[in-house]
Amino acid sequence: MSPDATMIIARGLTKRFEDRVAVAGIDIDVRAGEIFGFLGPNGAGKSSTMRMIGCVSPPSGGTLRILGMDAHREGPAIRARLGVVPQEDQLDWELTVRENLLVYARYFGISRSVARRRADELLEFVQLADRANEKVDALSGGMRRRLTIARALVNEPRIVLLDEPTTGLDPQARHLVWERLFRLKQRGVTLVLTTHYMDEAEQLCDRLVVMDGGSIVAEGSPRELLERYCTREVVELRFGLDAPLAELADKVTDLAERVEVLPDRLLLYVPDGDTTLPALHDRNLTPTSVLVRRGTLEDVFLHLTGRTLVD
Amino acid sequence: MWVSRIATGSGAVLERNYMVHRRGLIAFLSGFCEPVFFLFSLGMGMGALVGHITLPDGRVVEYAVFVAPAMLAVSAMNGAVAECVFNVYSKLKYMKLYDAVLNTPVTPMGIVLGEIAWALLRGGIYGAAFLALMALMGLTPSAWAFLALPGVVLIGWTFAALSMAGTTFIRSWQDYDVVATLSFLMFMFSATFTPLETYPEWVQLLIQATPLYHGVTLLRGLTTGAVSFGLLIHVAYLIAVAVVSLIVTAYRMGRALQR
């Protein structure tokens, strides 16, 4: 396969559970060696999409090809070359950390001696070598997540699917996971991940799609999305309790390219925040706090859907 | 291709169970003790009351000779039910073990066969030990008794497959009462303690529909030496129940997990 081949192609991919449409006909192309992200709030259809790509959930409609094979007909052959980090860890609680890796390797038909070697390498890779002989329930949440990532790598997959790899982890643990994922990318592994953290999407993804209600509402690199749907800077204005935010917004519309009214604050989208501040002062506005920050994917999502990503 | 895939998958599932249980040798051994207690209390105790009993072919044997092969069949059933209902249900619903396994090339049929192979291995070891005990106690008057061991494995296979199929219908722990009741009824009424002919005719028909009856009759024929081609009917019945159950289980498990 050529280096820039398309690893995953979906056209009109749909998932229905009875009457509920979880994924409403999406098109995606994931290229070899990139980190591709699905960004979206709870219930957007991220996990449903990942499970279809992982060949454990049959699509209700559309076509899905992975590594040049048809997802519906060649599930086991595709799964042999995928690594999967599910949203819930699904580790084997009756086994130790190391045994989890050994047994998982055996599910792929990997020989015992190779399994032992890879288990030890992977425990080093996710920094769990000193916990190798403990039961899984003795691990912290972050350690379990790392073990799940190690488990997804035992078959040396071409593509790794990570469903919310860092949800629930503290910042330090998240950075460790991000750093390991970057190393995988450097080795040429294609990574597909879901997240509802905009900073994770910005830091990790080469390209991403923003999902909402089962559909894709935007796609591109984080930079492209920011340029297209956001300004360079954002001024956040907070006023006292019960302040008439909608009226206040009318007073400043001309100062910004766009103004968003949130329950507790106003967001002014501007090219340069520092030139906006004096203008605010001139209009006798007295916010209780003013914050100038750069635009993020959170703002992109707000612009596209009118809602915030994480409440 | 798919055959080797199923073999790899079920082999790995079997290996996983071995890894878990090699640490719990005592629990493993305790599974052997229950039918032995039954043999002593029922065989010896009731044997003293009943004395001798007439086999269908007219021979008169001690009651313990009559009841021991039934206990052997019951132990094969209980072992398989315990393994394939309780353990499989918790792996399916609580540990989410199979969700993880299905992310690999292993298919639902691979999982089902692996779990059953494990139940058989376990049941086979218990069965062999129990059979040896029977021989030592002089409860196996016929040399055909050595065929009772594959017979035990067959019974184990049938009940393992049947109980896994049942497990895919279980919605909560409450449904266990149904499982417990069904296996107790079979234990009581499968020509276990008295010959089939002692029941009214319509009850006989019900009894003949239960797989345990066929298991008991098969083993009893072998250990007492009443061997005829008729025994193959019981073998065929047990195989049929096992195969249908396997297909139902793999289908329902795939549907539940691969939504």
Ligand SMILES: Nc1ncnc2c1ncn2[C@@H]1O[C@H](COP(=O)(O)OP(=O)(O)OP(=O)(O)O)[C@@H](O)[C@H]1O
């Ligand atoms: N097994 C299922 N049966 C019925 N409905 C389901 C099932 N799985 C998902 N859904 C529904 O499909 C929709 C999308 O769910 P999905 O889990 O894909 O969202 P998500 O983007 O992963 O959300 P989250 O961020 O909360 O993980 C939801 O409305 C959910 O209720």
Ligand SMILES: [Mg+2]
């Ligand atoms: Mg999800």
